[in-house]
Amino acid sequence: MKLKPARLQWRKGMPFSLDYDDIYYAEGSALPESEHVFLQANRLQQRWQKPDSDYFTIGECGFGAGLNFLNTCSLWCQHKPATARLHYLACELHPLRAEDLERLLAQFPELADYSSQLQKAYPPLCSGTHQRRLNFSGHQVQLTLLFGDANRTLQRLYRKNGFRVDAWYLDGFSPRCNPQMWTEELCRTLAIFSRPGTSLSTYSAAGGVRKALDSAGFQSQRIKGFGKKRHMLSAEFQAVENLPTPPVTNACFIPPPAIQDERQAVVIGAGLAGCATAYALAEQGWQVCVLEREASIASMASGNKRGIVDCKLSAGHDASAEFYLHSYLYSISLYQNLAEKSALDLLQPGLLYLAADPGERDRRHKILASYGIEHLSQSLSAEHATALSGIKLEDTTQYFPDAISLNPVSLCKAYLQHPAITLQNNQEVIRLTHENASWHISDCKGLISRSKTVIIANSQDALHLQQSKHYPLLSNYGQLDEYPHSLESRKLAHMLSGRAYVIPTDESVLIGGLTLADQFEKMTLDQGAKQNLALLARVNENLADSLDINNRISSRAALRCSSPDYLPLVGPVENTALCLELFKGLSRNARQPLVEEAVYQPGLYINVAHGSNALSFTPYAAAYLSALITETPAPCSNRVADALHPLRFLIRDLKKQRLPA
Numbered sequence: 001m002k003l004k005p006a007r008l009q010w011r012k013g014m015p016f017s018l019d020y021d022d023i024y025y026a027e028g029s030a031l032p033e034s035e036h037v038f039l040q041a042n043r044l045q046q047r048w049q050k051p052d053s054d055y056f057t058i059g060e061c062g063f064g065a066g067l068n069f070l071n072t073c074s075l076w077c078q079h080k081p082a083t084a085r086l087h088y089l090a091c092e093l094h095p096l097r098a099e100d101l102e103r104l105l106a107q108f109p110e111l112a113d114y115s116s117q118l119q120k121a122y123p124p125l126c127s128g129t130h131q132r133r134l135n136f137s138g139h140q141v142q143l144t145l146l147f148g149d150a151n152r153t154l155q156r157l158y159r160k161n162g163f164r165v166d167a168w169y170l171d172g173f174s175p176r177c178n179p180q181m182w183t184e185e186l187c188r189t190l191a192i193f194s195r196p197g198t199s200l201s202t203y204s205a206a207g208g209v210r211k212a213l214d215s216a217g218f219q220s221q222r223i224k225g226f227g228k229k230r231h232m233l234s235a236e237f238q239a240v241e242n243l244p245t246p247p248v249t250n251a252c253f254i255p256p257p258a259i260q261d262e263r264q265a266v267v268i269g270a271g272l273a274g275c276a277t278a279y280a281l282a283e284q285g286w287q288v289c290v291l292e293r294e295a296s297i298a299s300m301a302s303g304n305k306r307g308i309v310d311c312k313l314s315a316g317h318d319a320s321a322e323f324y325l326h327s328y329l330y331s332i333s334l335y336q337n338l339a340e341k342s343a344l345d346l347l348q349p350g351l352l353y354l355a356a357d358p359g360e361r362d363r364r365h366k367i368l369a370s371y372g373i374e375h376l377s378q379s380l381s382a383e384h385a386t387a388l389s390g391i392k393l394e395d396t397t398q399y400f401p402d403a404i405s406l407n408p409v410s411l412c413k414a415y416l417q418h419p420a421i422t423l424q425n426n427q428e429v430i431r432l433t434h435e436n437a438s439w440h441i442s443d444c445k446g447l448i449s450r451s452k453t454v455i456i457a458n459s460q461d462a463l464h465l466q467q468s469k470h471y472p473l474l475s476n477y478g479q480l481d482e483y484p485h486s487l488e489s490r491k492l493a494h495m496l497s498g499r500a501y502v503i504p505t506d507e508s509v510l511i512g513g514l515t516l517a518d519q520f521e522k523m524t525l526d527q528g529a530k531q532n533l534a535l536l537a538r539v540n541e542n543l544a545d546s547l548d549i550n551n552r553i554s555s556r557a558a559l560r561c562s563s564p565d566y567l568p569l570v571g572p573v574e575n576t577a578l579c580l581e582l583f584k585g586l587s588r589n590a591r592q593p594l595v596e597e598a599v600y601q602p603g604l605y606i607n608v609a610h611g612s613n614a615l616s617f618t619p620y621a622a623a624y625l626s627a628l629i630t631e632t633p634a635p636c637s638n639r640v641a642d643a644l645h646p647l648r649f650l651i652r653d654l655k656k657q658r659l660p661a
């Protein structure tokens with residue numbers, strides 16, 4: 001996950017790249033050149049007057065300081081088609097540090113309104129996909145930054161039934177200084193994301209670039225370059241048969257094509273998962289109806305007074321680690337955005353993590369060091385942690401300055417305020433039947449709604465629906481206790497986490513951590529509170545001793561739903577009977593290559609099992625699911641998508657010869 005930030009030097013007030021031994025741009029000409037080479041050569045303004053789709057997607061290789069992006073956004077705000085949305089996807093191998101970005105963008109005061117938004121949304125320097133939503137005076141633009149090698153990061157996003165790009169900008173450092181980028185392979189990758197009519201432009205007129213583009217199916221021509229430059233290239237993609245696509249290891253996880261003719265969906269369940277999904281779809285321009293069984297939203301697992309948004313860690317650089325880290329970064333950014341426009345009850349006190357033992361402490365330390373992300377966390381000595389937290393801490397801690405606590409009910413309300421979402425309470429969905437290309441959604445009295453696209457987001461109650469009853473969902477009780485401040489807890493300036501967690505607010509302090517599988521029935525809230533305090537004592541004895549169990553303000557227990565591999569189930573719902581037949585060979589030979597594509601329930605998706613981390617996981621999971629449903633750029637790579645795929649459990653069971661009843 002480590003990447004090398006841009007090594008930038010200021011020479012006579014102008015930015016110079018030490019990585020490529022080249023200037024970023026010539027003095028005084030950056031914006032007019034960007035306009036000539038990219039905005040005009042791709043005929044953006046004309047094309048936006050007659051949009052042929054609800055989304056316009058631009059792809060860029062060489063994001064740099066985002067000048068082309070900002071210039072494009074400025075044009076978009078002036079000439080945006082009434083209902084369309086702009087998706088901007090950009091690759092950057094050596095992203096600028098935030099402080100360099102700020103200094104560089106300060107040279108363009110005419111873009112100040114736009115660049116301030118970019119700076120606010122700019123992700124930490126960590127490799128992979130970072131999706132952010134920027135708001136320019138009411139005009140939304142979705143920016144997906146791919147930090148890493150352009151060819152590789154793009155390939156990791158390629159899906160057979162995924163989004164396609166309308167216009168490409170090739171703006172890396174020149175082929176002379178940066179030959180690694182301008183390869184035939186990259187041009188072929190651009191081609192698989194293109195459709196007939198996709199345009200491309202670049203300031204370079206190098207013969208090698210032109211040849212590579214032409215051989216990948218772009219028809220290029222030399223046109224007048226900017227200023228004193230004689231030529232540049234402009235190209236259009238022509239249909240090409242048999243373009244080589246990136247190798248697929250598990251074809252069974254290729255999602256089905258989306259059903260887009262209605263652009264409306266029904267979501268079952270108004271907890272964190274359902275509300276986040278509805279919001280993500282609404283942000284892509286869909287109309288969404290949320291059906292909730294209870295009289296109020298977020299009244300089950302999502303009904304706690306407050307929860308922590310923190311970063312779960314996983315050793316290794318596998319899909320889980322990528323999901324944990326990127327979902328945390330994504331959710332923090334989304335919540336800060338939402339807090340600006342709604343009454344989101346959010347506090348950002350930062351979090352101190354106290355490991356259970358030296359082994360755990362060292363493991364976590366190694367993982368964080370391997371990420372190499374500045375500002376994500378700091379290792380603090382006991383003295384430093386004590387000074388920061390306000391209470392005596394005995395051991396080294398990890399400090400996460402951006403960790404947030406928030407009220408999940410206020411979050412669900414904020415999501416559902418989106419004008420494209422309607423909510424229907426007291427609607428318990430008990431049956432889904434697929435008739436005449438639509439899902440018929442019924443409660444115990446009969447039909448309540450119809451939709452071609454339905455998302456099951458009702459947590460462990462998904463087991464009561466015929467189509468999702470086979471998933472191995474687990475349920476654990478958890479309990480959160482609220483106390484009035486003691487003298488000790490009043491001093492606490494940050495959240496604490498470890499075996500138990502502590503969330504201080506102005507009025508009170510919340511203690512959680514307890515997880516029970518089966519024995520909850522036998523446990524009262526008093527007993528649960530006692531256990532929570534016992535766990536807290538192992539994190540900080542003084543704090544636990546200072547709280548009076550008989551003086552609690554409240555205690556609340558609820559079921560958390562999780563999966564056997566601790567990752568949520570997010571994606572299309574398979575047709576179990578047909579998939580069992582299709583993949584039955586796995587029972588005989590678990591190593592059989594998964595070359596067949598799965599068969600799905602048309603238009604049916606699921607988003608459940610967020611365990612104890614729904615506040616970090618659900619925004620990212622919802623953004624991924626909505627990208628799948630709307631065929632827009634996903635916020636995650638394909639390996640994360642495969643790791644979340646609901647079908648993984650059926651495949652696992654077949655391999656282990658554990659067939660569902």
Ligand SMILES: Cc1cc2nc3c(=O)[nH]c(=O)nc-3n(C[C@H](O)[C@H](O)[C@H](O)COP(=O)(O)OP(=O)(O)OC[C@H]3O[C@@H](n4cnc5c(N)ncnc54)[C@H](O)[C@@H]3O)c2cc1C
Binds near residue numbers: 272273609
């Ligand atoms: C004590 C406790 C503390 C926690 N602390 C944290 C924390 O600090 N940080 C964190 O990230 N996570 C925390 N969690 C976990 C988090 O709260 C849950 O993972 C999350 O709320 C799950 O959201 P959900 O939408 O999947 O499920 P739910 O919130 O349970 O929502 C499911 C919804 O579906 C509805 N529904 C069910 N069946 C139907 C049907 N047939 N038709 C229509 N509607 C239906 C339900 O009424 C419910 O509203 C905690 C959980 C608990 C219990």
